[in-house]
Amino acid sequence: MSEQRDGVNRTHGGRGKRSGGQRRQARPTKPGARDVALDVLLAVAEDDAYSNLLLPHRIREARLSHEDAGLATELTYGTLRRSGYYDAIIEMVAKRPIDEVDTLARAALQLGAHQLLATRVATHAAVNETVSAVRRRAGQGPSGFVNANLRRISEADAQTWHERVADSANDELERLALVESHPLWIVRALREALALEHREAELEETLRANNESPHVQLAALPELAEREAVIAAHPELLEPEPASPVAMRLSGGDPSDLEEVRSGRVRVQDAGSQLVALALSRVEPLRAGERILDLCAGPGGKSALLAAEVLAAGAKFQANEVVPARADLVRKALRAVADGDALSVTELDGREYANQPDAYDRILVDAPCTGLGALRRRPEARWRKQLSDVADLSALQEELLDAAVTAVKPGGIVAYVTCSPHPAETVGIVRRAARAGGLDVLDATAIYRDLAPDLDITGISVGDGNAVQLWPHRHGTDAMFLTLLRKTD
Numbered sequence: 001m002s003e004q005r006d007g008v009n010r011t012h013g014g015r016g017k018r019s020g021g022q023r024r025q026a027r028p029t030k031p032g033a034r035d036v037a038l039d040v041l042l043a044v045a046e047d048d049a050y051s052n053l054l055l056p057h058r059i060r061e062a063r064l065s066h067e068d069a070g071l072a073t074e075l076t077y078g079t080l081r082r083s084g085y086y087d088a089i090i091e092m093v094a095k096r097p098i099d100e101v102d103t104l105a106r107a108a109l110q111l112g113a114h115q116l117l118a119t120r121v122a123t124h125a126a127v128n129e130t131v132s133a134v135r136r137r138a139g140q141g142p143s144g145f146v147n148a149n150l151r152r153i154s155e156a157d158a159q160t161w162h163e164r165v166a167d168s169a170n171d172e173l174e175r176l177a178l179v180e181s182h183p184l185w186i187v188r189a190l191r192e193a194l195a196l197e198h199r200e201a202e203l204e205e206t207l208r209a210n211n212e213s214p215h216v217q218l219a220a221l222p223e224l225a226e227r228e229a230v231i232a233a234h235p236e237l238l239e240p241e242p243a244s245p246v247a248m249r250l251s252g253g254d255p256s257d258l259e260e261v262r263s264g265r266v267r268v269q270d271a272g273s274q275l276v277a278l279a280l281s282r283v284e285p286l287r288a289g290e291r292i293l294d295l296c297a298g299p300g301g302k303s304a305l306l307a308a309e310v311l312a313a314g315a316k317f318q319a320n321e322v323v324p325a326r327a328d329l330v331r332k333a334l335r336a337v338a339d340g341d342a343l344s345v346t347e348l349d350g351r352e353y354a355n356q357p358d359a360y361d362r363i364l365v366d367a368p369c370t371g372l373g374a375l376r377r378r379p380e381a382r383w384r385k386q387l388s389d390v391a392d393l394s395a396l397q398e399e400l401l402d403a404a405v406t407a408v409k410p411g412g413i414v415a416y417v418t419c420s421p422h423p424a425e426t427v428g429i430v431r432r433a434a435r436a437g438g439l440d441v442l443d444a445t446a447i448y449r450d451l452a453p454d455l456d457i458t459g460i461s462v463g464d465g466n467a468v469q470l471w472p473h474r475h476g477t478d479a480m481f482l483t484l485l486r487k488t489d
């Protein structure tokens, strides 16, 4: 039997390795939604592509209709998010370890399993169309293997597969990791984070929320756009989003169809990201002449919102981003807020700001992190992150926070923020800083309750104050963490 015919990956390269023996054939027919989805799944597996960057290109190249573009998007992102769960099923039907399944066959089986078990696509279409996409790409060889195994998957319903996979687990955490399609170390970290609020019972809900597509949320930049007026101009598309006083929810369509988005007065931004930025600018009134620094600003979402607030109060705004290409994105984001390049963006390692003691009134440290709080937005991210990333990042996070504490004036405020709820990146960092002395931990729950009275906010005790962890399943936002620290001497 040839490699193509039996679907075996004899390279044993596992995820992300090209299977070598496949010949990619020219497609005689116009590609459809499944061809596009399969293309992107393979590029993610073989070339470490980012699905959210590649998919829009592939959809345009294939000239998919609006409807097919929607289908390709749902199939690609849904399959990537749940691919760990589908792998468990593929191992059962193919009766071999997943790393021994050829990359194309594995991607096609995941794609087919997603259609069969998580969408309303009819069984015959899910099987036949997926097999046809494999045949167009690689000929008869692997399509037989894919066809046979998809038929086996289609013989049981979604509930039965759920039970079979759950029964294969050794314990409760492994069960959740398998059925909710997350690496086990991430499940453990999320449980630990929920335990800080005595909410371990919400673990399954938290994991499920990571498997859903988030709503598109927009921010009306203060002084440049007024939320109610923007909603009034597009009542069929927009509604207020309770998680931030400037947030709106887009019900469908492309945000750039809105003139307010094209002009930069309204930005696509998660409401939790809005809330952490506004917590710093509104924790107490901004005074004219205050100096505000965004230490880790790329690509500039929070900078744009903060700068709009800061300039309206006659205060001064400074952004910094160490990666030059990302610093350019910050400059672009700030152009809508101030004419030309009126706001400078430095390109320093944020730790160098320790050389400017007592220089700023408020500093945002939106620290580089694992991003475990935004897994629903980055469908393949959970499979690429590693536990070892946490140690490296938390060392950097400590140093960036220390630099900000040095650079803020006595009486000034540092906001420490991550888009990860991993305790080693959140409370681990701020509790250490609080123990070192010279800082008061403010009550972040109070400012959140002012800014978003409809949200159910609970605090996590840090020193004498409270940090706040937002969650997709409870607040409809990314899992943003915030602590506000005031320098006392």
Ligand SMILES: C[S@@+](CC[C@H](N)C(=O)[O-])C[C@H]1O[C@@H](n2cnc3c(N)ncnc32)[C@H](O)[C@@H]1O
Pocket: 273, 295, 296, 297, 298, 299, 300, 301, 302, 303, 320, 321, 322, 323, 326, 348, 349, 350, 351, 366, 367, 368, 369, 419
């Ligand atoms: C979580 S992101 C910031 C997101 C941004 N605040 C926004 O809302 O668009 C963290 C940023 O920190 C940058 N970064 C990483 N190491 C850094 C360092 N040593 N100094 C300053 N910035 C750093 C990364 O390049 C990344 O752009």
